[in-house]
Amino acid sequence: MNNNPIIYSDFPDPDVIRVQDTYYMISTTMHFMPGGVILRSFDLIHWEIISHVYDELDNTPGQRLAGDSSIYGKGMWAASLRYHKGTFYVCFVANDTGKTYLYHSEDIMGPWRKQNVRGFYHDCSLLFDDDDRVYIVYGNKEIYLTELDADLNGPKINGLHRMIVKDKEDIRLGYEGSHLYKIYGKYYIFFIHWLSDGTGRRVESCFSSESLEGEFTGGDILDDDMGYNNAGVAQGGIVDTPDGEWYAMLFQDHGAIGRIPVLVPVFWVDDFPVMGIEGKVPLNIEVKSTRPGYVYKPLTESDSFYYEPDENGEVHLKNVWEWNHTPEHTLWSLTEKPGVLRIHSGKISPNVGLAVNTLTQRMTGPACEMTVTVDGGRLKNGDYAGICALQGCYGFIALTKEEEKYYLVMVAKELDPVESIWGEPGGDRKPGREFGRIPFLGNKVTLKVYADFETNVDTAEFYYLDKGQWNRLGIKHQLYFRLDHFTGCRVGLFLYSTKETGGMADYYNFIYGCLK
Template identity: 40%
Template sequence: MLSALFAIHLVGVFVEPSLFTREASAQGYRNPIIYADVPDNTICRVGDYYYMISTTMHLMPGAPMMRSKDLKHWETVSYVFDRIEDGDRYNLVDGKTVYGQGQWAASLRHYFGKFYVWFTTNGEPYQGFLYTADKAEGPWKLVSRPPHFHDGSFFIDDDGRVYIFYNSGEAVELTRAILDETGKTWGQEAVLRRFSIPVRDGIENALLEGNNMMKINGRYYLLMISWPRDNIRREVCYRAESLDGPWEKKIILNHALPPFPTAGVAQGGIVDSPTGEWYGIFFQDRNGVGRTPCLLPCRWEDGWPVLGNAEGKVPDDTSAKYIHQTGILGNDEFSSDRLSLYWQWNHNPVNEAWSLTERHGYLRMKTSRVVDNLFVAPNTITQRMEGPKCVGTVCLDISKMQDGDKCGLSAFCGTSGVLCISRNGKSSVLSMEVQNIELDKQHTVSKVRVEQKAKVRIPGTKRPVYLRVYGDFTNGRDIATFAYSLDGKDFIPIGSDMKMIFDGNTFFMGTKFAIFNYATKQKGGYIDIDWFHIDHEG
């Protein structure tokens, strides 16, 4: 019975590839299949649905669970957790942050009729999380807080033994108590054995990351990122008949999808379809938009999963259009009493400082803390920008702002382009600014540089204000431009172009649309957001 469960829920039934897998699946869609920041993918299939999870770091709620029937169109159906309560850093208190840290590289699996999600957080206190749920839609239950295992892959063997594969193919075998939902206290006694898989060859440096362990047709497969010297990042596979080895190695993908010749597509997982064909989803770094998943056919050659088309390349039908993933990002009229799954807060939100019910059809955002910059402001709300081009527009009621309050719309990242409305006494000024954050080694904000590019007075406070950010990610341009309107029809450009940057020293993620409201003098003001719309081009 146990083996049957794994065959259905973990990897399906192994069959030789069909002509569809070899040829037809390479046609009819553009890569990246999700032209937005959805990195560190792991996937599984349960019945007719594919499920995928991703890294969201400092954004809350976190660990988005996404679902698809065709591996092309995805929708977010839940988040694994609402918030992380591991100290002031997660609450933006006293300049402390978890930018670029927090939840990383979750491992998603389905065993015994349950979903399991394992991840660890980068940064203090360096601990892990294990969640379970009967359904992908939740509710999710925190089972245990294990030790930190970098890029860990959660794996249960046919005999019920539980393993984590992490770092460069290191592994630990854990007690079976991990599955009994007792919240067992972790310690050295929880590890039954440690072992290592020999993974490096002579040209590889750094960690071989992104561990993904599977058992297919009775054989063990470990997929990892390889960082060879003087070459692009690639995906490698190790296989063995026993966890004790011997292990064999094969490069299964070594390609950079144009126009990014140095950004190899790697880190992800493979999955079978209900009809026995195989596919992989692996991501590519695309600068300002973030790390973007690509869909690849997977064919089996001599018992090895080989990714890509017949030439070993990531397929990309340039005659097709990119898919706009309206299931994971899109418009919001704020007409529900629950926040759309499109949105994530920057760090843990102050829940008493926002409401969807105090004014029906609006998201009310109240000031709750006096701060001096956007990067430590509570309750900034974000959603992904999407390539190749997108436009985000927000309609704001600013009539209840107080002296010193600041609100607006941003292309938000370590380098942010900001449309900021400042209330000065009874008058309001709109400015377009470029803001840069610097963090110390503890990821506390050490400096924020603000360069004002333009400003204009906003007449009165009774009428709504419309703010707009354009994002152009075509061919690596990564340019944000800005405009505003007082009537919702005629939009006036303001300020200058801004280069959107993927900065591994700060956010370590793609640029997001962000709506913010914070106080610099006194609490008590608020804004009402009528709607937010995303339009697409290309």
């Protein structure tokens, strides 16, 4: 059975390092909070989530989903992860604030100290050179190298600053996704571009130089889609094993599930990297584990919602959970009723995308199903509480209340053919379309979403449990990967109000199942 791609879930823009016998990887988390997910592995194939770099970023109105504002399609992306002289560094830009952020910590688990770097460095990569000088490389089409000051606050006065590579080909997307390294005494920069001719897909490139002041030369080094929809495997970092083998952790666009990690062997020929086996990414790959027998925590989990406060009286959700934006902490609880995730309503919202405190996990291919029991006994008229497939073209099943009566509804946003890949200008502020509605006696129900991510399928179906039987409500909803959210589809537990605030919903016994 093939094990490459190594993770069938949305972990894009990976950057990977090794510290002694342990590999660490960071991935883009966009608008989700906590952000900057950190994963750990001992064999580069199996991974577990161990921490996040930050709980909140700048707490702006958009990051909080205040009013009709949001940061969907923006936020944190393409971080650089480095380890230098006992300190971990994470550097990235946020496209909603237009800022560059640098976090550092002596412990990969945190806490992380935050600062800003003057300037905006798209798809940046840090390099700590042997002489303790620090550089940042970045850009799109034109790739620049800038020396930073000793405190990493911004460009060094009279420091090195130059364009090192410029994409001159017929391109849809110029060089970006930079990763800069010093290996065997030479400098290597990896990035991707998207050609307009030929295969017309994402391609991995590499350029090298004897010095940072010298000429960088090179070209394309991997052009392969693993037989999947002409989706090129590219963009990410490289890392060596303790035994001296080299691998690239790249990603591949994989439809609505998102952008999924792919591991590619790297060989050195005449001091230049060669990726893949005869130009192809292997479907099966093995890497010697530095800790054989280690048992990894799953990347997705069920949750009973029984949590014990820590020594400070705080409750921390499992690392697999992330909120859709910065949460409003006064409006959710795991302690008001043990074994229950409780969400309170504090905002009027036109649709689920603008609902505060939607709790999410990544979906998993090739198929997955998630169930949860919802108690809507304290919903207000116009409230919706349920489980969703969260993306721009979302779908959900929910318990709702109208004129003091309960209904089950299936609601979705269909793809509008006149919309661009970026979605509606200014974001989607319209209600979704209702595809199913039935009266419901009672206020407590078990709901399910089933998602199928087989090649060219990308659909979600929604069910409710009645007398031990699962019944589908509404349509089989088509899912998409678009740039309005720029993330893979996620499962979300949500509550939102359309008429008045003050309602409340309880969520019990979340069960996550990976299928096929």
